[in-house]
Amino acid sequence: MIESKLSSNAIGLKEGLIQGVASAAPAGAAVATLTGAAFFALGALPLTAFIAFLVVLLNGYIISKISLKVSGSGGYYEYVKRGHGPSAALLTGFIYIFYQIMALAFVALSIAVFVPAALSSVFNINVPSYLLTPFLAASLGYGFIISFSGIKLSTRYTMIMALIEIVAVGLMEAYILLTHPSLNNPGVFTLKYSPNGITGVALGVLLMYTAFAGFGASTPLGEESRKPKQTISKSVIISILILGAFFVFSAYTFTVAYGPAKMSEYATALVPGITILDSYLGVGAGVFITILFVNSLLTGLVVLTNATSRVLMTMARDGLVPKMFAKTHKKRLTPHIAAGAITLSALVISTVSALLLGGFTAFITVAIGATLGTLFVHILINSAFPSVNKRFTGKFGIGNIILSAVSIVIFLFILASTFLSINLAVIAGTAAFIAFTVFAIFAIYVKRRRLNELKVGVARELTTEPLLK
Numbered sequence: 001m002i003e004s005k006l007s008s009n010a011i012g013l014k015e016g017l018i019q020g021v022a023s024a025a026p027a028g029a030a031v032a033t034l035t036g037a038a039f040f041a042l043g044a045l046p047l048t049a050f051i052a053f054l055v056v057l058l059n060g061y062i063i064s065k066i067s068l069k070v071s072g073s074g075g076y077y078e079y080v081k082r083g084h085g086p087s088a089a090l091l092t093g094f095i096y097i098f099y100q101i102m103a104l105a106f107v108a109l110s111i112a113v114f115v116p117a118a119l120s121s122v123f124n125i126n127v128p129s130y131l132l133t134p135f136l137a138a139s140l141g142y143g144f145i146i147s148f149s150g151i152k153l154s155t156r157y158t159m160i161m162a163l164i165e166i167v168a169v170g171l172m173e174a175y176i177l178l179t180h181p182s183l184n185n186p187g188v189f190t191l192k193y194s195p196n197g198i199t200g201v202a203l204g205v206l207l208m209y210t211a212f213a214g215f216g217a218s219t220p221l222g223e224e225s226r227k228p229k230q231t232i233s234k235s236v237i238i239s240i241l242i243l244g245a246f247f248v249f250s251a252y253t254f255t256v257a258y259g260p261a262k263m264s265e266y267a268t269a270l271v272p273g274i275t276i277l278d279s280y281l282g283v284g285a286g287v288f289i290t291i292l293f294v295n296s297l298l299t300g301l302v303v304l305t306n307a308t309s310r311v312l313m314t315m316a317r318d319g320l321v322p323k324m325f326a327k328t329h330k331k332r333l334t335p336h337i338a339a340g341a342i343t344l345s346a347l348v349i350s351t352v353s354a355l356l357l358g359g360f361t362a363f364i365t366v367a368i369g370a371t372l373g374t375l376f377v378h379i380l381i382n383s384a385f386p387s388v389n390k391r392f393t394g395k396f397g398i399g400n401i402i403l404s405a406v407s408i409v410i411f412l413f414i415l416a417s418t419f420l421s422i423n424l425a426v427i428a429g430t431a432a433f434i435a436f437t438v439f440a441i442f443a444i445y446v447k448r449r450r451l452n453e454l455k456v457g458v459a460r461e462l463t464t465e466p467l468l469k
Contacts, residue, residue: 003330029302037208090440141343270360
């Protein structure tokens with residue numbers, strides 16, 4: 001019999017809420033990967049960050065409410081199973097794993113593409129292109145090793161690292177604005193500096209959403225959390241508030257510091273944040289932020305590996321993927337086989353895409369794929385919200401229906417915005433998402449007998465669980 005046991009009551013609220021923050025790799029996003037959103041939004045990057053924050057907050061509110069009723073190691077997969085049933089849950093689980101693997105590839109490519117650029121910019125060190133694959137392997141391997149070490153160690157590590165990077169970057173940004181008050185420009189929160197108008201902002205929101213996408217990283221940690229329902233519900237909202245404040249402030253600082261009218265150069269500068277801090281604060285700041293940048297991305301890999309491996313483990317427990325993925329390490333109590341498979345998949349995707357498309361185009365491609373998957377899964381989760389509420393309270397709730405509908409309309413608008421600008425990265429990322437969705441639908445057909453058994457089990461739970469008052 002396969003041993004599939006996680007460490008119970010291992011983490012609390014402080015570790016849980018920081019997982020959502022650390023998953024976003026805030027320092028890495030601030031100094032480099034926000035260039036993806038800036039590529040479309042240009043000088044309206046701060047406006048884009050603020051809109052993305054509001055969209056994420058709405059979605060986070062729904063997830064926090066569901067978390068008060070459903071918890072476990074399945075995260076979003078479990079949420080949809082309780083709302084729409086096992087078939088929709090399997091689709092959710094597969095697409096979740098897809099976009100998390102794409103997110104892992106995204107972060108690894110961030111290291112492989114942007115770190116050499118940072119070394120060249122700050123230290124005048126040129127890194128040979130043939131080291132791209134070793135960079136990818138080392139980065140993803142690091143995330144796997146820390147994740148494998150155990151939930152206590154990995155979450156405390158990510159908590160400390162995330163707090164250091166947010167405080168450090170925030171203080172440096174504040175110093176720039178306070179010592180150069182003439183930089184302040186509220187016009188960046190309007191369409192004034194967006195040559196592409198609302199279309200550019202909408203596309204920017206699409207990629208900015210990727211920066212926030214890890215806010216639900218604590219949801220698969222219910223089996224290992226103390227008071228899981230309350231802990232996860234609070235951690236989702238608090239992590240979004242922290243990330244929202246940080247990303248909006250960072251987008252504003254770097255936009256006004258670089259120059260709102262010159263953001264087309266910013267978007268293609270690879271590590272513009274490091275260049276800005278080096279310019280305003282000196283070489284020491286450039287060196288320090290480079291170290292923080294690398295550490296931020298590595299920390300994000302740990303959180304992504306933790307979350308994704310637990311969802312895959314839960315699907316294996318349900319008999320929907322090979323049982324070997326349900327196995328946990330006897331001493332570390334971590335789903336190491338699932339984590340290894342996810343890590344290897346991300347390595348293959350990031351390496352092949354970089355070799356075929358080039359580093360930066362591959363970076364945008366996996367970002368598009370990850371964001372499409374994220375939006376699709378969140379549409380499924382939000383549409384399940386009224387049904388989950390009815391299951392536990394006996395009523396859908398008109399407010400819940402309205403909230404769910406509004407969030408879905410917003411997500412559909414952002415999804416549609418993906419195709420307003422067609423380029424190689426958009427085509428490749430979309431093709432990957434569609435291909436995997438087709439695979440997931442085929443898997444539902446193949447597993448239909450097991451899904452029917454799970455459906456009966458969920459229905460039986462409904463007749464035995466008392467309604468929450």
